[in-house]
Amino acid sequence: MKKKFTHNSLFLFTELYRKKPSQLNIAFLFLLCFLTGFNISAQTSHTGMRNITSLELTADMGLGWNLGNTMDAHASYSSGLNTQTVWGNPLTTKSMIDKVRQQGFKTIRIPVTWYQHVESAPNYKIDIAWLNRVEEVMNYAFDNDMYVIINTHHESKWLIPTYAKQQAATNQLKKIWTQIANRFKDYGDYLIFETLNEPRVKGGQNEWSGGTQEVRDVVNAFNKAALDAIRATGGNNLKRFIMCPTVAASASKNAINGFIIPNNDNKVIVSIHTYYPYNFALNTGNGSTSRWGSASDKSALDSEMQKIHDKFISKGIAVVLGEWGSKNKNNTAERSKHAAYYANAAKSRKMTTVVWDDGGNFKLLNRNANNWYFPSIADAITNPTNTPIKVNTISVANNNLTLTVGQEKTLTYTITPNNATDKSVQWTTSDPTIATVDSNGLIKALKIGNTIITVTTNGGIKKAQANVTITPNSTPNGTTISLLPIQDVFLENSKRINGKFLRVEKGKRVTYFKYDISNINGNITEAKLELTCGDDIGNGYIKISLGSETNWNENNINNSNKSIVTNEIGHLNTNYIKEQSYTWKLNSESFSNKNVLNFVMEQTNGNDVSFYSKEGNNQKRPTLILTYNENNSNKILSRHNNQETDSEGIQSIISYPNPFTNGLTLHINKKKFISNVKLLDVNGRIFYDKALNKSLSEITIPTNKLNTGLYFIKLIGKHKTITHKVIKK
Secondary structure, three states: OOOOOOOOHHHHHHHHHHHOHHHHHHHHHHHHHHHOOOOOOOOOOOOOOOOOOHHHHHHHHOOEEEOOOOOOOOOOOOOHHHHHHOOOOOOOOHHHHHHHHHHOOOEEEEOOOOHHHEOOOOOOOEOHHHHHHHHHHHHHHHOOOOEEEEEOOOOOOOOOOOHHHHHHHHHHHHHHHHHHHHHHOOOOOOEEEEOOOOOOOOOOOOOOOOOOHHHHHHHHHHHHHHHHHHHHOOHHHHOOOEEEEOHHHOOOHHHHHOOOOHHHOOOEEEEEEOOOOHHHHOOOOOOOOOOOOOHHHHHHHHHHHHHHHHHOHHHOOOEEEEEOOOOOOOOHHHHHHHHHHHHHHHHOOOOEEEEOOOOOOOOOEEOOOOEEOOHHHHHHHHOOOOOOOOOOEEEEOOOEEEEEOOOEEEOOEEEEOOOOOOOOEEEEEOOOOOEEEOOOOEEEEOOOEEEEEEEEEOOOOOEEEEEEEEEOOOOOOOEEEEEOOOEEEEEEOOEEEOOOEEEEEOOOEEEEEEEEOOOOOEEEEEEEEEEEEOOOOEEEEEEEEEEOOOOOOOOOOOOOOOOOEEEEEEEEEEEEOOOOEEEEEEOOHHHOOOOEEEEEEEEEEOOOEEEEOOOOOHHHOOEEEEEEEEOOOOOOOOOOOOEEEOOOOOEEEEEEOOOEOOEEEEEEOOHHHOOEEEEEEOOOOEEEEEEOOOOOOEEEEEOOOOOOEEEEEEEEOOOOEEEEEEEEO
């Protein structure tokens, strides 16, 4: 363990001499300082316990940042150190914390969930590897001369503040805090313990506004039990500053009035979370607003802060606002104004703020790229006096763009000046049935036609446009088809897991796929498997192998009936980043004469990783992309191309969108040969059967009552039938 010395010079002298006699000269120097009255003050985390008040400590803590959804992440399907990334954030590195410190934050709150890392009753022994990792992350901050807050976070499964649950929960709480406190009792006062996080009865009466008298009584008792356990470990914990929350860490009247300082301990700091105002900062439902900054907005926030000040600060009781912030509603400028005012309002009332950053709705630090998603918000918190720099112009790189049906293209833009405070933008399309555009400017061509893509700066002040024309697609080098798996699942040792994500981990987790290629009538010339990284990033060598043909499915697979690896057909060795797609080029030589392809995906080295399954994100499901040369004129539609061509190279049918949701449109070119149109499912059930009107070149098939899955369009003529595959998502 990395020892943090006390600031007492005599103690430092004896410690240095005991550890390294060669450092005796340094020890004598410190002793000389002590004897001559030189003041050795605690300026870094390596010092001991200073004789200061709680208000003096919080004044020195400066501005804080939360390492949210990392050490506090938990899931039933994850254990050990793997829980850190189970909610999608990468492993914490020192460079991340360096970046936080460089921005001007001086305090880091590290929420920690313990229940998945302890043994059962009666000892509740904490996993030593977990304690080591917590300490490692703590020291990333201490090495930057930062304050550190650690707590017990998502413990609501057992830490329930009712009279009926109180005794059992108190016993477990004391056992856990005794171990934490003993492990870290030699650290100086830059380490702060927080007894509980938002303690409440989930779904209970007044859950977020102070609870009932019973809940308030038990929360006060929990705070006292944790405090007593910490103090009983001795050492620096006798004088350590400890944060204790109100019910749900609420600033409501009942919560703050019902809060009792345990033992009247003057080293206790009140812990409050206030996402204020609710409708701007937290709410996304009825009453939500993305605007903030009027005189009445500021007055209301000042009143909220003053209420807390008058209850505690005015009486010499320190307060840390351990969580605050605002959700991203594509309103960066408004959030920046709110952040600057909030931080100043708290500071002027001698309260320390620790902004919430979960890597999701409240994300600030891009932990993969190690930069700030919203620099203007980070600057507003740490340097709120900066004058915002307005956007002068915005332009797109290509204002006349032609795409083919099924094609995707990212439109780039330029903002001037380059150092504009808020460079966030919104993208829109004038006709989403022709082409869609996402928040990153990615255009997806759906059907033939024209649309206008517009990019607008935040607040709609500046905008630029691009005219986009969608034309029919053709595949001169063969037909390309994109298939979703008919089965996908993974085994964790012998346990079958079928859900939103597929996982691979060396020696533990293996993923299995089945793809139906029975409708491919030709020679496969190229094969690729495309997967998108899900909630667990990783790295290493991941191979795809052809598996034996067995009768497994995602509801019955086990170690007896699973596919057995026959030969490796592709591999990838890289870092796998959340939400990014990766492509395995596959050797398709062994695909011939098969109706179903069984794939086995294994990791041979590296850190475990997850990918979206067919039950996961509709746009990111496991896709097998095959290119093949047709043997005859009966065609199967490509999911990417959405069209059929006959043996003469003439397009017979184009469908859009595909995959579809509530409507499917067919554009039929050779209608004089077609007499009837049918829509069938994989079992042959007919959902649409109409004679084709020769005057129509387009027909729309209603699909709102169809279940998700694979369907077939059949265009029936006197001498030929064209079969066309479509997918409802």
